[in-house]
Amino acid sequence: MPIAPKPLYNLFVIGGGINGAAIACDAAGRGLAVALAEERDFAEGTSSRSSKLIHGGLRYLETYDFxxxxxxxxxxxxxxxxxxHLVWPIRLVLPHVPSLRPRWMIRLGLLFYDFLAPRRQLPGSQSIDLRHHEFGKALKPSVTHAFAYSDCRGDDARLVIANVQGAQAHGADIFARHRFVGARxxxxxxxxxxxxxxxxxxLDIQAKILINAAGPWVISVGETIDGVVTARRLRMVRGSHIVVPRLWEGEHGYFLQTRDNRTMxxxxxxxxxxxxxxTDEPWEDAPEKVTVSEKEIDYMLDEVNQYLRNPVSRADIVWRYAGVRPLFEVGGGRDGELSTLTRDYAFEINGGQDQAPALTIFGGKLTTHRRLAEHAMMELESILPWFGACxxxxxxxxxGDLGSGGLEGFTADLLRDFSWLPPKQLRRYAKLYGTRARALLGSAQRPADLGLRFGADLYAREVDYLMDNEWALAADDIVWRRSKLGLRLSAAEIETLGAYMASRKPAWV
Ligand SMILES: Cc1cc2nc3c(=O)[nH]c(=O)nc-3n(C[C@H](O)[C@H](O)[C@H](O)COP(=O)(O)OP(=O)(O)OC[C@H]3O[C@@H](n4cnc5c(N)ncnc54)[C@H](O)[C@@H]3O)c2cc1C
Known part of the structure; x- marks a missing residue:
């Protein structure tokens, strides 16, 4: 059933990317009446197009963004x-290149990285002789020394869904596929x-506070909000990725210095x-039009091949994607040349005592979404009459409630309880859905209970689950955001999936 709006919400959040979803989740968890509206699919904006690092951002030390x-x-x-199930540790290998940053500088940066914040689980950094280490196997023999350190990787689009579901579990109304047109x-x-x-x-909806979390669309959305004028200027910066067949054994990643003094x-x-x-390129067009350019592909191949023992080529690319970072200029100045861009976030509150307030969110990283949401609520504390603790x-x-055995223990239980299913498929369910994998599988007892197979290990049961419980509506929502099965399904299989989904109306529509 479509949602019947409440007479008055405490908070109305525009944008179902990671930041809007996290704010809705935080606010609803404090007992507020919350509504969240997303025009497209959840995470269809920047939040499914990131590098998927949950990281401190080693390179931001160079800009003193401590x-x-x-x-x-x-x-x-x-x-x-x-x-x-959605955030896991990764060991990153940073090869030393004598002509680029000096060894002492990298070592110092990593020491800062190790000690700037307390760590309980993630190991500290180390220096490595690549000639005698498995981390060196994928690299050219001329790359002999590296540093290793820890960060995390995460599933950006699934973190968005988990936050939206968290908000919903705390009573938020989720207006999927609803465009915010304007507010008086x-x-x-x-x-x-x-x-x-x-x-x-x-729909005509009323709310005490309006939150603009429209990411790269924040300015155009802001223009439709009565009386809200923002002082900040956004800079759209395109970032692209390519995906190729697996290049090395082992779960470590490489953090590579590029010849133009960037990192990849x-x-x-x-x-x-x-x-x-x-990549990092200015983007002037509408955010929804962003694509990967041939020049970026040349750049990424050239730079990564400076390091790889077995070079990759255009012919190896199986997928590419691009996103737009909505970065803002520090200080909000009009002089773009003199301003610096930050990856941090900023808030602007408009209104307050005698006018309904609006909070506009600028910037923010996938990594800091939870903190941004908590901080946003602190900012609103003086305006809202009452709300609970974070x-x-x-x-x-x-x-995420996987129990003391963590993902491994939970997966082992699934493998035991559904031994008639291929282990690889169950591992995929555990990583994507955590304990909700059991809700997906429900009472299924044999392969036939999973229904029609679309390709790879995608069956109607999972598709129905995603349509009914995760607001999926079209094939892309499933193959590129709820999962990455697009890497394994053919174009014809995706088309069949799309036709099946078009023939089925989920309850929330
Ligand atoms: C290439 C790249 C790599 C990155 N890598 C990392 C990384 O490794 N680690 C990290 O921490 N961060 C990373 N980031 C940054 C991170 O991805 C973004 O900061 C974050 O996803 C922004 O989320 P958001 O919710 O603000 O915006 P979005 O995800 O874009 O969400 C905004 C939403 O608002 C919706 N919307 C717009 N207008 C309306 C309307 N009128 N009505 C309703 N909804 C509307 C849009 O459809 C969109 O879904 C990266 C970014 C890029 C581009």
Whole structure:
């Protein structure tokens, strides 16, 4: 059944990327009446197009962004504990290149990285002689020395869904496929115009506080909000990735210095692949039009091949994706040349005592989404009459309650209880859905209970589950955001999946 809006929400959040989803989750967990609207699919904006690092950001030390690095470092272990199926540790190898940053500089940076925030699980950095180490096997013999350190990787799009589900579990109303059209300000509430993008039906909603978490669309959305003028200027920066068949054994990734003094990463991806990225290019067009350019592909191949023992070529690329970072200029100045761009976030609050307030979110990283949400609520504390304490530091995200055995223990239980299913398929379910894998499998007792097979190990049962419980509506939602099965399905199989999904109407539509 479509949602019947409540008469008055405390908080209305625009944008179902990681930041909007995290704010909705935090606020609903504090007992507030929350609504979240997303025009497209959840995470279809920037939040499914990241490098998927949950990291302090080693390179931000070079721009003295110590505050951001410390906050982000702290979030790594919090997120690992909240969603152990979606955030996992990774050892990163940073090869030393004599003509680039000197050894002492890297060592010093890593010492900072090790000690800027307390760590309980992630090991510290080390120096490595690649000639006698497995980390050297994928690299050219001329690369003889490296440093290894720890960060985390995460499933960005699934973290978004987990936060949306967390918000829903705490009573938030989720307006999937609803476009925020505009809002009229009244002294103590907002009158919000929402359009269902599927039926074109308009909804009139009222909320005390409006939160603009529209990521790269934050300025254009802000222009439709009565009386809200923002001082900051956004810079859109495109970042692209390529995906190739797996290039090395082992779960470690490489953090590579590029010849233009930037950095690039290469990671094991989805078991059988390696992802390589990212670029940093100005993007002037609409965020939804972003694509990977041929020039970026040349750049990524050239740079990664400076290091790889077995070079990769264009012919190896199986997938590519691009996203837009909504970065803002520090200080909010108009002089783009003199301003610096930060990866941190900033808030602007408009209104307050005698006008309904609006909070606009600028920037923010995948890594800091939970912290950003907690911080946003602290900012609103003086305006909202009452709300409960923050729960997101310790509360598991839906699916994250894997028990003391963690992902391994939970997967072992699944393998035992559903021994008639291939282990690889069960491992995939455990990583994507955590404990909710059991809800997906339900009472299934034999392969036939999974229904129609679309390709790879995708069956109707999973598709139905995703449509009914995770707001999936079209094939892309499933093959590129709820999962990465697009890497394993043919175009014809994806088309059949799309036709099946079009013929089925989920309850929430
Ligand atoms: C290439 C790249 C690599 C990155 N790598 C990392 C990384 O490794 N680690 C890290 O921590 N961060 C990384 N980031 C940054 C991180 O991905 C972003 O900061 C984060 O995803 C931004 O989330 P968001 O919710 O602000 O925006 P988005 O995810 O873009 O969400 C905004 C949402 O608002 C919706 N919306 C817009 N207008 C409307 C409307 N009118 N009505 C309703 N909904 C609307 C959009 O559809 C969209 O879903 C990377 C970013 C890029 C581009």
């Amino acid at each position: 505050r951001l690095v410390r906050h982000a470092l702290l979030e790594r272990e919090i997120l690992m504990a909240k969603a152990p 300000r009244h002294p103590d509430y907002w009158q919000i115009d929402l359009e269902n993008t599927l039926t074109k039906q308009r 990463e290469a990671f094991p991806y989805e078991d059988d692949f390696t992802s390589i990225g990212t 729960r997101t530091r310790t509360e598991m995200l839906p699916g």
